[in-house]
Amino acid sequence: MASQNSFRIEYDTFGELKVPNDKYYGAQTVRSTMNFKIGGVTERMPIPVIKAFGILKRAAAEVNQDYGLDPKIANAIMKAADEVAEGKLNDHFPLVVWQTGSGTQTNMNVNEVISNRAIEMLGGELGSKKPVHPNDHVNKSQSSNDTFPTAMHIAAAIEVHEVLLPGLQKLHDALDAKSKEFAQIIKIGRTHTQDAVPLTLGQEFSGYVQQVKYATTRIKGAMPRIYELAAGGTAVGTGLNTRIGFAEKVAAKVAALTGLPFVTAPNKFEALAAHDALVELSGAMNTTACSLMKIANDIRFLGSGPRSGKVNPTQCEAVTMVAAQVMGNHVAVTIGGSNGHFELNVFKPLMIKNVLHSARLLGDASVSFTENCVVGIQANTERINKLMNESLMLVTALNPHIGYDKAAKIAKTAHKNGSTLKATAIELGYLTAEQFDEWVKPKDMLGPK
Template identity: 50%
Template structure:
């Protein structure tokens, strides 16, 4: 949303005085000041739905907790809860216009939520927007809170929900496709490759199983970071001491958030770390970056195996989704692989930003919170989208080119490895080197050197038998 400079305005007040706010909007003075003072870039939390939802959940839970703890009367609790529910449900997303690059504590985003919920409650009550009556954004919606503990709380809620809601299902969907493809092609024996050179045979199922295992391990690593994200800063208020909050406010609010989301959120045992360091976010970002590395490897494998169609390996075929060249007719490129690898590169960069930002806590506060949240959510969103696209438009359509696989396998010099247990490494090496030098087959070279008989060669060099250990 761009700043509005025309149309009907209303006057709102904050501690710095009066400021004109677009009359039709629910945000207030502090949000408007942020719009005007931070015209920096275009990046908003526009995968912002998770962030807006997180703030709605937090403010709803805080109001209920304050009511139970005797800090807010029941009528105000009900008004705040109703307004916060509208925020949770996405009814007022257009009222959250702020960019990522604002104050490092996220104060303006916290006040944006406070102002919107307060004005929405006022409007629901038939009051005047900006009047702060009967609901005050600071004294009521923000009761027992500081931006320093609310923003990191919203960070954790948004990240946990998006990983669970979007990332895990998207990656699991791709992982399951690879597992199904592996079972489908467990009879396909192909050239293995190490150092980009021919190696001993593998099955296509074994190739797929490696990809499945990488994704399983990456998902397990991300899952292992979630307990640290369950610990919420709420209750720490300004510096971690809990000043101006009921002593049980953090615990009760965290329990309400857990009930609202279905995730095991708790009040962080040490609020000083929760405000001044965001190691949990950095660890999650690092685990997501590891997942991106696995996806980079998988996408590169797929496009190498599919390279060609006539001058490359061409051992698998992938779907032909769109023309690949504006000058070369009929050219088809591995575009889904390219998109996935570009996403991986972006995630690597995002994680570097998160890691550096996470190192910048000073005394009782880290003031790089918005950029950390922005980058983790972007990484989560990009990987989720890319995995779904790769699965739909590439992975599900992978097929083996059996003729090319058989030709490459038959011509592989590394089949000679099967002779090692029978004639030794040195003689086997001489066979491979002679075949390579003369352009002959392994069998011809072996017979020419007199190291084996034809019957022995045929009995010992069986590619399928080379895809598993020797029998006991």
């Protein structure tokens, strides 16, 4: 581990800088902390991005070794990069999101940390850049312009697979179980928040199930573009200073390390200058947020009422706040994605920060909502039956038998007089008691005939 004694002197192109001896980062990282004092520790580059960089740098070192990099240097880089990927060196990444829009400072932060950790492993002096140089070796055949977007895609893919999709699946399964549990409970439907014709509570919940199923489908549908990696495009997409086959080999190594189907991007100019794939993924998450907002609101409204001794719908409220945040995040991602100019988009840190935030919030909220609300939902059948049997909208079942106008008059008269549909229909002489009982059966109003 790096020494905790005072500082060491390192140099960048602007001069000398004091670097804490207990940190593996170097002069360029320190320079960035001086130039971008924005937001403090809460605004640091997301750890998933740092871990993704570790995966990328390991893959690049392995491929560079195939192309002639000294095996001793390559192996040290790989070991140090593994520590970054495993989160063992998180304290050595102090930079905030609000830096250069290409993420260059973070790429150099990673290069310096891996370089110095590798130097330490090889018995060298921190900051000496010998025998492992942050640019010449750790960043070999790479540019910030292709490494940062590569790390963005790796981080996003991992977060989606480890947090978002499992959370949505858990919610889907719980809602599906409730839909089946409530299949025989007939309730009055509501449109425009007012009484409508009947349906089962299971049918109502089946709509929620389908929404979450489609959410998962949309997110999975966006992933093939996320699996495309910019690595090998270097500064502007041409691949200057790389070797033929480097891009394909790096993508294959990343795929092997993560277990995800990463491939090299077919067009590196698009991969550097535009981040439509992240906008697309964010859009799918935005739609998911819309779905969860509707589901959570429905559930809290279905459980609402004037009775005292209440239990507040806190889980529903948390989900709706998460949904609002994700919608806001998508606005930021959209603006960032639309601001790629010429050969480089320079809103990269902003975009990945918000994409990762949305994925984590939606995944976590889905699990919390499932475990602390959905699985415990019970139907108040007594209240459901009372409201259904008192609803004037049951008159709709009479339309095929006596016509719309007479049915409407029954409903309006019953409402005006505060009487039941049955009594009003008989009083108006439109039908007999036997006919009413035969024609107005909620269980026969649940689908086509």
